Amino acid sequence: MKTNKVAHIFFDLDHTLWDFERNSALAFTEIFKKNDLQIDITTFLKTYIPINNFYWGKYRNNLVTKADLRYGRLNDTFTELAMQVSQEQIHNLSEDYIAHLPNNNYLFDDAQHTLEKLQQKYTLHVITNGFSEVQNLKLNNSKIDHYFRTITTSEEVGVKKPHPEIFEYALQKANAHPEQSVMIGDNIEADILGAEKFGMSSILFDGENVNDYSGKKVNQLKQLLEIL
Structure with missing residues (x-):
C-alpha cells in the first residue's frame, strides 16, 4: 500500500x-x-x-x-x-x-508511537460511531487528541458507519479525496466495508487475530508503519 x-x-x-x-x-x-x-x-x-x-x-x-x-x-x-x-x-x-x-484511558500497545510516526508523513483524522461527549473526552484524557486534524462523530453527521454519508462528511471536513485516504478500524462492516464502498482503501486492526479476513490486516498497530 x-x-x-x-x-x-x-x-x-x-x-x-x-x-x-x-x-x-x-x-x-x-x-x-x-x-x-x-x-x-x-x-x-x-x-x-x-x-x-x-x-x-x-x-x-x-x-x-x-x-x-x-x-x-x-x-x-x-x-x-x-x-x-x-x-x-x-x-x-x-x-x-x-x-x-x-x-481510564489505556491505549493499545504502540498507539502513541505509531501515531507519532504516521503524523510525520500523513494527516490523521478520526471517524467514530461513539457518542460525541464521550469520544472527545477519551481523546483528550488519553493525550492523543493533538495527533488528529479532524474528529468526525456519527452524532455530528446524523448517520453512522458504514453509511457512506459519514465518510463523505469526514472527507469533506478533512479536505481529502477517497483515492488518497485510508480507513483503519476493527469492525469489518462499519470501518472496512463502509470505507471501501465509498472508494477508500482500508486496513483492518484485528488485535485478537480472530477475523478470517483476506484483505489488508494488522494485529499490532506498529505494523502499520511497515505498510503505510
Whole structure:
C-alpha cells in the first residue's frame, strides 16, 4: 500500500486505538462499587459484552436509539444473569458508566508511537460511531487528541458507519479525496466495508487475530508503519 497517493489516514477510536474492553471493565468495577452492587465483574462482562455488541449493531443500523442502547444492554444483561435490578438503578448505572468511562484511558500497545510516526508523513483524522461527549473526552484524557486534524462523530453527521454519508462528511471536513485516504478500524462492516464502498482503501486492526479476513490486516498497530 506504500504509495505517494496516500495523504490522509482516518482511524476508528474504540477497539482500534483506545482499549475499550479494558477501560470499560475498569469503569464497571468503579460504578458497581459506588452503587453497592455485588457482582463478579468477570461473570458480568462475559454476559454483557456480546449483548453490548448486539445493541451496537442495532444502533449502527438505526434500529435502536442511544437511550435504548444505554438502558437495554444493562437491562438485558441483568435479566440474563437473573439479577433483580430496578429500572431506576439501571438508569443510574447507565449514567454513571458514561461518566466514568473516560476516566481510564489505556491505549493499545504502540498507539502513541505509531501515531507519532504516521503524523510525520500523513494527516490523521478520526471517524467514530461513539457518542460525541464521550469520544472527545477519551481523546483528550488519553493525550492523543493533538495527533488528529479532524474528529468526525456519527452524532455530528446524523448517520453512522458504514453509511457512506459519514465518510463523505469526514472527507469533506478533512479536505481529502477517497483515492488518497485510508480507513483503519476493527469492525469489518462499519470501518472496512463502509470505507471501501465509498472508494477508500482500508486496513483492518484485528488485535485478537480472530477475523478470517483476506484483505489488508494488522494485529499490532506498529505494523502499520511497515505498510503505510
